[in-house]
Structures are given as C-alpha cells and as structure tokens.
Amino acid sequence: GLDLGGPAGTPIHAFAPGAVSCITVNDEDGSYGPTLITKHAVRLPITVGGPLAEAATEFWVLYGHLSWDSIAHWSPGDTFGSGEVLATMGEEHENGGWPPHVHVQLSLHEPENGDLPGVVKAEDREAALALYPDPRLICGPLY
Structure with a gap:
C-alpha cells in the first residue's frame, strides 16, 4: 500500500467510477480505523505512468485512516463517479492512532x-x- 499524508479533513477523491464494496472500522490500535473499500473495473496502466492496458481489470481499493463521519453515509453497492469525494482523512484519535x-x-x-x-x-x-498491484497505477508516479 501507499500512505499519503495531509491535514485531517483532506478530501479523498475517486480516481475512477466505481461502487462501494465495504464500510468498516478496523479499530485495533495501529490498524486502519475507519475504512472504505471500493470496487472498480477499469483499464489500468501497464506500468506506473505508462499506457493503459487493452482490457479492463476488476479490482478493489482500500482507503484507510479515514474520518468515520465522512464514510458513514455510504452503503455497499452505492455507486460514484470519477472525481467524487469518497471520504476525508481522519484525526489521530479516530484513524487508528x-x-x-x-x-x-x-x-x-x-x-x-x-x-x-x-x-x-x-x-x-x-x-x-501479484495480489496487490502498485497503488501508483491509480495515484500516478509520485516518486
């Protein structure tokens, strides 16, 4: 996975259209805290920053360390569009510490x-x- 820092309340936008798969709180100390998992079927780049694959790939994206209030309105099966705000970054007291x-x-x-x-x-x-592709395929070449 990839960790991207920012102030609490920073919005997390959908990189592509998809559907909500799961909303949960991983409340063990040091875990993900409020977590949103989305499902997508899109063409991913073959390599980070490279050309898109010819066929769409079905995959899931886990977003962890979120604000509970920002994900509580979602239900499994809810759909969203590209660029839509999915959640916000959570405060330390709620995001797993x-x-x-x-x-x-x-x-x-x-x-x-x-x-x-x-x-x-x-x-x-x-x-x-093999199971967990590089998140930079959707986030872009960050480094």
Whole structure:
C-alpha cells in the first residue's frame, strides 16, 4: 500500500467510477480505523505512468485512516463517479492512532472482513506483489 499524508479533513477523491464494496472500522490500535473499500473495473496502466492496458481489470481499493463521519453515509453497492469525494482523512484519535494520512491499497481479490495486510513478511513479498498491484497505477508516479 501507499500512505499519503495531509491535514485531517483532506478530501479523498475517486480516481475512477466505481461502487462501494465495504464500510468498516478496523479499530485495533495501529490498524486502519475507519475504512472504505471500493470496487472498480477499469483499464489500468501497464506500468506506473505508462499506457493503459487493452482490457479492463476488476479490482478493489482500500482507503484507510479515514474520518468515520465522512464514510458513514455510504452503503455497499452505492455507486460514484470519477472525481467524487469518497471520504476525508481522519484525526489521530479516530484513524487508528496515526498522524492524518490515507492508506491506499489495491487488491485483485475482494478483501475479506474489510481488511488487507498493510505489510507482509519478506518471504511473502512476491505473492503479495501479484495480489496487490502498485497503488501508483491509480495515484500516478509520485516518486
């Protein structure tokens, strides 16, 4: 996944049209806090900043460390358009105990229980890279 910092209340916009898959609170200390998972079927770039693939890919995006008030109105199946505000970054007291930021993670498999592993063991790296594409494919070449 990718962590993007900003002030609490910073809006998180949809990179493409999609649908809400899950709304939850991962309330373990140090976890994602309020979490929104969206589902998409769009053509992704083949490489970060590169040309788009010919076929659409179905995938999910986990947005973590959000403000609960900003996601409480969503329900699974709700649809949204490109550029629509999905949520806002949460305060440290509600977002899992972190300075305000958003965690963005892609998955080729539907997340179970509103969660994805934010980190994996070194020996699981290759398998994780196959399941969880680089979030810069939707965020752009940030580095």
